Amino acid sequence: MENAIEVRGLVVDRGRRRVLHGITCSIPGGSVTGLLGPSGSGKTTLIRAIVGVQIVRSGEVTVLGRPAGSAPLRRELGYVTQAPSVYADLSVRENARYFATLLGLSAAEADRAIADVGLAGARHQLVGNLSGGQRSRASLACALIGEPKLLVLDEPTVGQDPVLRADLWSRFHELAGAGTTLLVSSHVMDEAGRCDRLLLIRDGRLIGDDTPAAIRTAAGSDDLEEAFLRLIREREVAA
Numbered sequence: 001m002e003n004a005i006e007v008r009g010l011v012v013d014r015g016r017r018r019v020l021h022g023i024t025c026s027i028p029g030g031s032v033t034g035l036l037g038p039s040g041s042g043k044t045t046l047i048r049a050i051v052g053v054q055i056v057r058s059g060e061v062t063v064l065g066r067p068a069g070s071a072p073l074r075r076e077l078g079y080v081t082q083a084p085s086v087y088a089d090l091s092v093r094e095n096a097r098y099f100a101t102l103l104g105l106s107a108a109e110a111d112r113a114i115a116d117v118g119l120a121g122a123r124h125q126l127v128g129n130l131s132g133g134q135r136s137r138a139s140l141a142c143a144l145i146g147e148p149k150l151l152v153l154d155e156p157t158v159g160q161d162p163v164l165r166a167d168l169w170s171r172f173h174e175l176a177g178a179g180t181t182l183l184v185s186s187h188v189m190d191e192a193g194r195c196d197r198l199l200l201i202r203d204g205r206l207i208g209d210d211t212p213a214a215i216r217t218a219a220g221s222d223d224l225e226e227a228f229l230r231l232i233r234e235r236e237v238a239a
């Protein structure tokens with residue numbers, strides 16, 4: 001399958017610190033790729049470079065065949081940040097309909113996205129009165145409107161209960177089955193096994209880029225958390 005994202009030699013400095021040290025990876029189209037790593041390892045920075053809002057020191061990021069951040073990508077890409085980006089003083093439905101209108105889409109598209117994230121029952125509630133997990137889902141619904149070709153989700157399952165998390169992951173795979181590419185960051189290792197591919201990042205360097213099965217085999221552990229730790233130790237020994 002063709003790659004939806006190509007990252008070559010990406011170096012990013014934030015403040016006075018180098019936070020990405022020459023990342024190179026490819027993300028195949030129509031797949032769910034997990035971006036896993038500890039807090040502060042550079043996941044959000046890599047995501048920001050992919051969505052085109054990060055100043056980069058050097059390297060190249062190509063998204064759907066165009067340089068990251070190019071204007072035509074705006075309609076092709078849905079980005080959900082860690083902080084929900086919805087209006088607190090509007091209802092779930094008003095938010096979704098507002099985003100649909102911006103894209104020239106119908107109210108029905110907005111309602112479908114709300115149902116997709118399991119918020120149909122709360123559609124008339126003000127976003128400001130929702131729980132944190134519901135607010136994240138409202139944000140996700142707005143990103144789903146218009147069926148973007150690429151969905152970049154920064155920790156979308158934080159604060160969700162196990163049933164909803166499972167539902168969201170099923171939805172991600174349905175979307176991928178229909179051709180959407182998803183890049184999903186998480187620091188929850190039990191979610192890693194749900195991805196088609198994994199990018200493991202630590203201290204701004206990629207230490208794994210493969211399927212969960214291949215990462216388990218390479219590290220000699222069925223447990224992905226343990227496999228990740230072994231990969232870290234191997235690199236420390238080699239350094």
Ligand SMILES: Nc1ncnc2c1ncn2[C@@H]1O[C@H](COP(=O)(O)OP(=O)(O)OP(=O)(O)O)[C@@H](O)[C@H]1O
Nearest residue numbers: 014015019037038039040041042043044045046187
């Ligand atoms: N605006 C900024 N100015 C300076 N340094 C920053 C800035 N934003 C992030 N950093 C630093 O860049 C590094 C990578 O941060 P990043 O947010 O990409 O990590 P992360 O893996 O997404 O973490 P988390 O899982 O906690 O969200 C961290 O060391 C962080 O302190």
